[in-house]
Amino acid sequence: MSQAVNKQIRLASRPTGWVAANNFSVTEEAIPKPADGQVLVRNIFMSVDPYMRGRMNDVKSYIPPFQVGAVLQAGVVSQVVESKYDGLKEGDLVTGMLGWENYSVTDGRLVRQVRSGPAPLSYHLGILGMPGMTAYVGLTKIAEAKKGDNVFVTAASGAVGSVVGQLARIHGCRVAGSAGSDEKVSLLKSDFGYNAGFNYKTSKSLTESVQEACPKGVDVLFENVGGDIFEAALWNMRDYGRVALCGMISNYNMEDPQPGPRGMMLIIGRRLTIRGFIVSDHPKWCDEYVRKAIGWLKEGRLTYRETIAEGIENAPQAFIDMLKGKNTGKQIVQLADID
Amino acid sequence: MSQAVNKQIRLASRPTGWVAANNFSVTEEAIPKPADGQVLVRNIFMSVDPYMRGRMNDVKSYIPPFQVGAVLQAGVVSQVVESKYDGLKEGDLVTGMLGWENYSVTDGRLVRQVRSGPAPLSYHLGILGMPGMTAYVGLTKIAEAKKGDNVFVTAASGAVGSVVGQLARIHGCRVAGSAGSDEKVSLLKSDFGYNAGFNYKTSKSLTESVQEACPKGVDVLFENVGGDIFEAALWNMRDYGRVALCGMISNYNMEDPQPGPRGMMLIIGRRLTIRGFIVSDHPKWCDEYVRKAIGWLKEGRLTYRETIAEGIENAPQAFIDMLKGKNTGKQIVQLADID
Numbered sequence: 001m002s003q004a005v006n007k008q009i010r011l012a013s014r015p016t017g018w019v020a021a022n023n024f025s026v027t028e029e030a031i032p033k034p035a036d037g038q039v040l041v042r043n044i045f046m047s048v049d050p051y052m053r054g055r056m057n058d059v060k061s062y063i064p065p066f067q068v069g070a071v072l073q074a075g076v077v078s079q080v081v082e083s084k085y086d087g088l089k090e091g092d093l094v095t096g097m098l099g100w101e102n103y104s105v106t107d108g109r110l111v112r113q114v115r116s117g118p119a120p121l122s123y124h125l126g127i128l129g130m131p132g133m134t135a136y137v138g139l140t141k142i143a144e145a146k147k148g149d150n151v152f153v154t155a156a157s158g159a160v161g162s163v164v165g166q167l168a169r170i171h172g173c174r175v176a177g178s179a180g181s182d183e184k185v186s187l188l189k190s191d192f193g194y195n196a197g198f199n200y201k202t203s204k205s206l207t208e209s210v211q212e213a214c215p216k217g218v219d220v221l222f223e224n225v226g227g228d229i230f231e232a233a234l235w236n237m238r239d240y241g242r243v244a245l246c247g248m249i250s251n252y253n254m255e256d257p258q259p260g261p262r263g264m265m266l267i268i269g270r271r272l273t274i275r276g277f278i279v280s281d282h283p284k285w286c287d288e289y290v291r292k293a294i295g296w297l298k299e300g301r302l303t304y305r306e307t308i309a310e311g312i313e314n315a316p317q318a319f320i321d322m323l324k325g326k327n328t329g330k331q332i333v334q335l336a337d338i339d
Numbered sequence: 340m341s342q343a344v345n346k347q348i349r350l351a352s353r354p355t356g357w358v359a360a361n362n363f364s365v366t367e368e369a370i371p372k373p374a375d376g377q378v379l380v381r382n383i384f385m386s387v388d389p390y391m392r393g394r395m396n397d398v399k400s401y402i403p404p405f406q407v408g409a410v411l412q413a414g415v416v417s418q419v420v421e422s423k424y425d426g427l428k429e430g431d432l433v434t435g436m437l438g439w440e441n442y443s444v445t446d447g448r449l450v451r452q453v454r455s456g457p458a459p460l461s462y463h464l465g466i467l468g469m470p471g472m473t474a475y476v477g478l479t480k481i482a483e484a485k486k487g488d489n490v491f492v493t494a495a496s497g498a499v500g501s502v503v504g505q506l507a508r509i510h511g512c513r514v515a516g517s518a519g520s521d522e523k524v525s526l527l528k529s530d531f532g533y534n535a536g537f538n539y540k541t542s543k544s545l546t547e548s549v550q551e552a553c554p555k556g557v558d559v560l561f562e563n564v565g566g567d568i569f570e571a572a573l574w575n576m577r578d579y580g581r582v583a584l585c586g587m588i589s590n591y592n593m594e595d596p597q598p599g600p601r602g603m604m605l606i607i608g609r610r611l612t613i614r615g616f617i618v619s620d621h622p623k624w625c626d627e628y629v630r631k632a633i634g635w636l637k638e639g640r641l642t643y644r645e646t647i648a649e650g651i652e653n654a655p656q657a658f659i660d661m662l663k664g665k666n667t668g669k670q671i672v673q674l675a676d677i678d
Binding site: 226230245246247248256257258259260261262263264265266267268269270271272273274275276277278281 | 585586595596597599601602605610612613614615616617
């Protein structure tokens with residue numbers, strides 16, 4: 001699937017409501033040249049994710065919006081074609097945030113090398129990539145989850161939450177979570193290792209729902225959402241509980257900072273620790289995770305599903321299908337084969 | 340000053356506005372007898388503190404209100420007269436939360452033994468007692484303040500805050516704080532080791548006031564207040580900052596839990612750690628502090644002032660005078676001499 005030109009997908013117009021094919025344009029350019037410190041890579045796998053829909057709006061958020069006319073961005077796994085960066089050579093495999101395109105030029109420091117091994121290379125965009133590392137670092141290092149802990153996870157069926165559930169079970173915890181549909185709640189238990197879960201959209205009292213899902217209370221809260229569900233989980237924390245603050249998606253699209261949870265007094269009375277983190281601060285723990293996760297995948301203790309579309313031209317449709325829920329597991333687009 | 344009977348001060352009626360002498364009654368009882376596991380103590384020093392005024396109201400708070408007709412409670416330093424508790428013997432010196440009275444009977448587990456030494460015994464109600472221990476544990480253990488850190492303290496002139504400032508300087512930190520009057524702000528710098536401070540009641544923007552007081556930002560926040568000043572301090576936190584959550588006095592008299600600070604997203608982006616604590620969980624660190632603090636007092640690196648009134652009958656007036664600010668430093672009432 002190598003190309004003599006660089007096919008690229010650009011944002012043609014901002015969607016209103018559902019994204020449609022005409023919000024994208026396909027353009028062709030000459031394959032670019034790397035300058036000093038840069039590498040030229042051929043992109044092999046790219047990830048399409050729900051958060052990208054948000055970036056198509058012209059709204060201030062935790063990452064800047066996509067620009068109309070510009071090449072869209074995505075997480076990719078790529079192979080180095082030409083290197084003017086000391087740390088990488090031709091043939092090396094890397095992962096990073098590059099473009100919806102066949103070839104990218106990037107500062108060598110902005111990609112991370114990965115090795116082909118027993119797990120499919122595309123896994124580095126999901127369970128062996130940022131989402132998996134975030135789950136591991138947050139659960140086991142930031143919140144220090146240990147055997148017997150009661151863990152609660154918000155956005156539990158998401159890219160991160162779906163790994164947190166499985167890792168919690170591997171580490172001997174009991175784990176419950178919240179998700180936004182009955183289908184996702186079923187997945188929590190059938191696929192992601194959860195002991196219990198509930199649909200926060202149909203809950204009459206979030207505090208009571210957390211309590212039912214975690215009858216002994218919560219030792220470790222893995223927080224991806226913020227807002228009301230964070231408050232509800234806080235009220236269920238046990239003494240000496242730990243909160244890994246990973247995301248606040250409920251706040252991302254708010255113009256002004258929202259008030260924090262009611263009941264900050266609980267943090268004192270129950271001796272809680274709340275800790276924010278960014279996974280890229282912890283490269284050693286990320287490496288530690290990838291080694292362990294490859295083993296858990298082999299043993300079948302960690303499971304992962306993906307749907308793979310083929311060819312850059314089909315990336316917009318794969319994205320649209322994913323937003324409509326047609327995929328099972330992580331949606332990937334394969335752009336080329338490894339040399 | 341030993342007594343043959345047990346003189347006690349009771350709450351005669353709930354004050355409205357300023358406390359007056361007629362809100363108290365003096366009664367006499369026979370000296371009580373200890374049951375198994377209890378000790379009878381003669382109270383030597385008692386502490387009168389601002390928080391007691393709050394307990395005179397019939398308002399739900401973090402500690403229950405005083406009951407009309409009941410003996411008032413206070414922190415005391417006492418000497419064991421008769422022991423039916425294995426861990427203590429006649430003559431031992433103890434500290435705990437007992438009554439405004441000459442003699443008390445208490446479960447032996449509810450008091451902590453202290454030793455007479457180079458520092459006055461009454462210091463165990465202040466700088467060598469809970470307030471000093473809280474300052475030390477919160478600053479050096481919970482928030483892990485280290486040399487070069489920028490520390491910010493709310494309620495900086497209070498029993499705890501006045502020690503935090505001095506300990507921060509001893510540990511090589513730069514320290515600033517907020518207090519509720521210009522007089523208190525002067526004390527921060529003249530007496531309590533602070534580099535900078537401001538009056539939060541006259542600040543036009545708390546966020547800007549914290550910024551002026553801590554131009555490099557805040558590595559360690561020692562939080563006694565909560566509410567708006569907590570929010571203002573959070574917005575000034577530096578990456579990897581730590582918050583020791585010690586108190587939330589701004590919330591104590593609220594009927595309903597108040598929303599937390601705006602900007603919880605900062606906790607992630609700046610990788611903050613917020614940790615609640617209760618000093619009595621950490622007896623080893625408390626002992627470590629008392630040993631160190633006695634040394635610092637000897638060397639003059641830690642200073643402490645107190646005003647001592649004499650006799651249980653004068654406790655109500657000492658309390659009233661303290662509330663009106665007639666004392667310098669900690670207000671103590673001496674009830675007896677050590678045997």
